[in-house]
Every structure is written in C-alpha cells, then in structure tokens.
Amino acid sequence: MIIRPQGSLQILSYQEASQLCDVSQSGLNELLRQCALAVLNTGSNEDNMLTLLNKYSDFDIKVSVKGRGVQLIIKNAPRHAFVDNELIIGLKEHLFAVIRDLLYARNDVLESGHFDITRSHGITNAIFHIARNAGLVKPNVLPNIVVCWGGHSISEDEYQYSKHLGYELGLRNIDICTGCGPGVMKAPMKGALLGHGKQRYQEGRYIGITEPGIIAAEAPNAFVTELCIMPDIEKRLEAFVRLGHGIVIFPGGAGTMEELLYLLSILLHPENRNIPLPVVLSGNEASRGYFDAIIDFISDTLGPEACELLEVIIDHPRDVATKMKTAMETVRQDRKASSDAYYFNWRLKLELDQQQPFIPTHESMHNLNLHKNQPIHHLASQLRKAFSGIVAGNVKADGIREIEKHGPFKIVGDPVIMKAMDRLLQKFVDQKRMKLDASDYNPCYTIEHPEDHL
Structure with missing residues (x-):
C-alpha cells in the first residue's frame, strides 16, 4: 500500500x-x-x-x-x-x-x-529545537498546559475519573499534554475534548510526547493532535516539565513512579525551590490506598521535604481543575517577573546526570546508588533510574531481551529503601498495575535488602 x-x-x-x-x-x-x-x-x-x-x-x-x-x-x-x-x-x-x-x-x-549534548544546557537546547520543529512551542499564548501522568494499565473506574478531571480542565479552557498512550494518557484528552466543545474553545491542544523505546507500549491514542517523538526517555521527561505549566498525576505503575521521582529530583534541587510548578496527585476513592502507598514510599526514601511538595486530592476533580486554573496565573506572573518564556521553562535547573540516557543493564541497575548518604535530589534521580529499568524490563524490547538472556535485574541498596521499594512494587503487582496483561506477571527484578543490616 x-x-x-x-x-x-x-x-x-x-x-x-x-x-x-x-x-x-x-x-x-x-x-x-x-x-x-x-x-x-x-x-x-x-x-x-x-x-x-x-x-x-x-x-x-x-x-x-x-x-x-x-x-x-x-x-x-x-x-x-x-x-x-x-x-x-x-x-x-x-x-x-x-x-x-x-x-x-x-x-x-x-x-x-x-548542539553540545555532553553539557546540560546543550541537551535542553536540543529538546527545545525538537519541540519547536514539531510545532509544540507556541509564542504569545498564556500558560495553559497541564501535563497528565499515569498508567496505561488502570481500572475502568480510574479511567472514568481521569476522563472526568480532563473534562473539568477542558471546561476551564486548559490544554492537555500526556505521554500520548492509552489509559490515563487517553482519558484526560477525551474528557477535555468534551469540555472544550461545550465552551466552544476552538484552540484546544492535545499534545502527546513519547520516545521510540516506549511507543509500542503506549501507542499514540486517537485524541492526540500534536505528536512529538523525543530521542529517549530522559529528553521526553524534560520536555514535559519544560513545556507544561502544571502536572496532575493519576494512578499508574512503575512508569508513573519513574515520572514522579524524576519530577521530585528537579523540585528538590536547591536552585528550583522558588520556581512554581504545581503538582497534584488525584484519583477516585478506590485509588486512595494507591496514593497512600506512594506517599509512604516517598516518606521512607526521600523524607518529609519531598512529601511537602505533593498534594493529594481524592475524588474531587473539580477542585483539582480549579486549583490548576488558579495556578496558571501564578505561573504567568512568575514567568513575566523573571522574563522567562511562557512556552518553555528555561529556568529549571537540571543536572547532566538527570539528562543523559540511562541504559538499563544488569550492571547499571546493580550499580545504582540507592543509599541516603547523598543529597535527596540525587537520591530521587537514582530511584528514578531504578524504576526506569523496571519499565524497560516490563515492556521495552531491549529490556525484555536483557531479562530473557540474564534473568531479573538485581536492585541493591540501603535496607530501608529496599524494603520500601519492595512493598511498593508488590502493591503494584497485587493491583495489576505493571502490565496490561498482568494475570501471570513475572517480575523482571529482584530487590535485595539484607535483614541483618537493619
């Protein structure tokens, strides 16, 4: 053909x-x-x-x-x-x-x-050029993009809730950016399309950002009108936080934790403390236990400072949408006062280690520094890589081949962190959040936490 x-x-x-x-x-x-x-x-x-x-x-x-x-x-x-x-x-x-x-x-x-992609600013500049070439960068538009993160393997109730929240965002003429796939990446777009229609909002945007390694697991859904394929997961994640003006996180699995930890590694950086980037975790009442587990994990690993950056709103989609609409004005005022662009957050500080591609192998996964003897934004970045490796072992071709050849990844580190990670991942498995067909899920990882070190 x-x-x-x-x-x-x-x-x-x-x-x-x-x-x-x-x-x-x-x-x-x-x-x-x-x-x-x-x-x-x-x-x-x-x-x-x-x-x-x-x-x-x-x-x-x-x-x-x-x-x-x-x-x-x-x-x-x-x-x-x-x-x-x-x-x-x-x-x-x-x-x-x-x-x-x-x-x-x-x-x-x-x-x-x-572009000098061996330096942090060079990588950010490259991301900007790719996004601009794809038509994602639009000047003379006020802050209006809410990034929605969450899993592709979710329950019907969670799907309907995320669609309802997307509808509330659409009624407030807010544009949607997601990872472009099914599940929580599709539902807010579908809801926003209805909200935009009711408000006769003709400029609605439905932005999908992906990368070659994940596109098969999260193929672009039918509501995406602006698609961009970044070269790798790190550039994809950076594009989200540079282009978006607020972030809503719905229930998900290992990929959603990767996104959340990446975000925390940025927000916890001392140079980013005063840059507004509103974050809300939200879901229906049935997902309360999921978010409790997330907050417990963040508390056990990164501590109260990280937890204070996150707000959980359960079963109140209208409140979330109102909060995001109000936050858009806060972001606008900050960008105006700092002379930063509305369409791309240049001021966020990212370190090179957060931007360079992490290739999950048995050696690289085993060598992650998952200990507390480091700044918490560094630990958040290392934890992000651990979850990135689990995502690769679950759904990415290279990661699956690596597991088939050498067996599960072995993740080692501080016993407290390892036990927290083990508890969280087991909840994901029990709630069937790791894959679409999770009926016979076989973990691609083992968590080692020697009891005698506790």
Whole structure:
C-alpha cells in the first residue's frame, strides 16, 4: 500500500529517504519500522514491544521520493489501522510525525554538531529545537498546559475519573499534554475534548510526547493532535516539565513512579525551590490506598521535604481543575517577573546526570546508588533510574531481551529503601498495575535488602 503525507510533513530529500530505508546499524529503517508499527497498532491491548515485533515480523515500510513528494510503501500492516482499505487519517498524521521527528533529531540535532549534548544546557537546547520543529512551542499564548501522568494499565473506574478531571480542565479552557498512550494518557484528552466543545474553545491542544523505546507500549491514542517523538526517555521527561505549566498525576505503575521521582529530583534541587510548578496527585476513592502507598514510599526514601511538595486530592476533580486554573496565573506572573518564556521553562535547573540516557543493564541497575548518604535530589534521580529499568524490563524490547538472556535485574541498596521499594512494587503487582496483561506477571527484578543490616 502506498501512503502520501498527511499533517506536518510534505517533502523529503532523496538523502533523507535513503536514511529511512537504510537497514544497516547506523540507518533509520529499523527505528522507523518499530515506531511506525506501534502507531499502526494503536488501539490494541498489547504493551510488549518484542511481542508486537514478533507478531508482525513481516511488516515492512519504505520511503520513496517522487516528483510530487513523499510516498510510504507499507506491507503487512495491522488491518485495524484501515477503514475500507484507507489508512485512518489520524494514524497517517502520526506516521508522518514519526518520520519528521526521527529525521530532525538525527540530522539537525544529535549529529549536526550544533548542539553540545555532553553539557546540560546543550541537551535542553536540543529538546527545545525538537519541540519547536514539531510545532509544540507556541509564542504569545498564556500558560495553559497541564501535563497528565499515569498508567496505561488502570481500572475502568480510574479511567472514568481521569476522563472526568480532563473534562473539568477542558471546561476551564486548559490544554492537555500526556505521554500520548492509552489509559490515563487517553482519558484526560477525551474528557477535555468534551469540555472544550461545550465552551466552544476552538484552540484546544492535545499534545502527546513519547520516545521510540516506549511507543509500542503506549501507542499514540486517537485524541492526540500534536505528536512529538523525543530521542529517549530522559529528553521526553524534560520536555514535559519544560513545556507544561502544571502536572496532575493519576494512578499508574512503575512508569508513573519513574515520572514522579524524576519530577521530585528537579523540585528538590536547591536552585528550583522558588520556581512554581504545581503538582497534584488525584484519583477516585478506590485509588486512595494507591496514593497512600506512594506517599509512604516517598516518606521512607526521600523524607518529609519531598512529601511537602505533593498534594493529594481524592475524588474531587473539580477542585483539582480549579486549583490548576488558579495556578496558571501564578505561573504567568512568575514567568513575566523573571522574563522567562511562557512556552518553555528555561529556568529549571537540571543536572547532566538527570539528562543523559540511562541504559538499563544488569550492571547499571546493580550499580545504582540507592543509599541516603547523598543529597535527596540525587537520591530521587537514582530511584528514578531504578524504576526506569523496571519499565524497560516490563515492556521495552531491549529490556525484555536483557531479562530473557540474564534473568531479573538485581536492585541493591540501603535496607530501608529496599524494603520500601519492595512493598511498593508488590502493591503494584497485587493491583495489576505493571502490565496490561498482568494475570501471570513475572517480575523482571529482584530487590535485595539484607535483614541483618537493619
């Protein structure tokens, strides 16, 4: 099947087309194939990248440049991506967003020599350019973006609650940014779309930010209208906090804890103490135990200073939306007073260790510094990496291969931290929050906490 452009990409050079068809290790074809298959598989209940690749092992995509522009030649794609043999328009837009971002990140950022990605500011600058190229950076717009984090494996009641909160945000003309996948990443967008419609708000934005390693587990949902694929999870996380003006965290699993710990590693940094970035944890009454477990874990590992940064609001979506609407004015005043941009939070201080890609291997997971003899924002960053490794072992192709080859990751550290982590992860397993098909979940990790050290 031949597909022509829809959305943000209209033309390519012959060199760019060659890169996308290059099947060598340095080429982009395999990365394009994985991301394109994930996009075309939107709506399925599969969150295992390796299983998806094996299921559609004969899927193929090539790019050609004709006189009139770009053509995609797709073979053996998932049938549910088509209606009457025509690719769904939203999926077509997402497909060309994948091509746009893969090429731009490779050619204009990572390998251009224009960005020093060995330094913190260089990485932030690269993220800004990728986001701007994707159309996410919009000048002359007041702070209005609420980032919604949460799991793709949630209950129906939690889904309905997050949709209701999205509706309340939409009624207040607030735009939504999520990880773009199913579950809590989809529900607030769906609710906001209804709220925006009732208010006749025509400028509603539904921003999805992802990265190649997670896109199969969290394929872009149908409500995403502005999709951006960052090169890795660290740049994805930084894009959230730079572009967003407030954050709502819903129930989730290991990935949501990774996001929360990443956020705490920033908010706990001494240089960020006076920068407003409102954070609310929220869910329905049935999720109260989940949030109690989260706060207990944060208290046991990072202490009361970290807990004070978090507000939990249970079963009151209107209150959360009102709080976020009020906070937008606080953020606006702060950005105006500091001459910082409304569309990108340049002032947040991130350390290089928070920005450089963490590759979960058995060695890197075992060597994490999970002890309390360090500043708490450093410990939060190390804990974030531990959960990042668990996410990789659950749903990312490379992580799954690593587990299949060498067995579970071994996580070691301070006994108090290890016991707290063990308790929290067991709750996630018991509540079936680790994967979509969690009926026979086999942990990709072991937690070591020698009792004789207590």
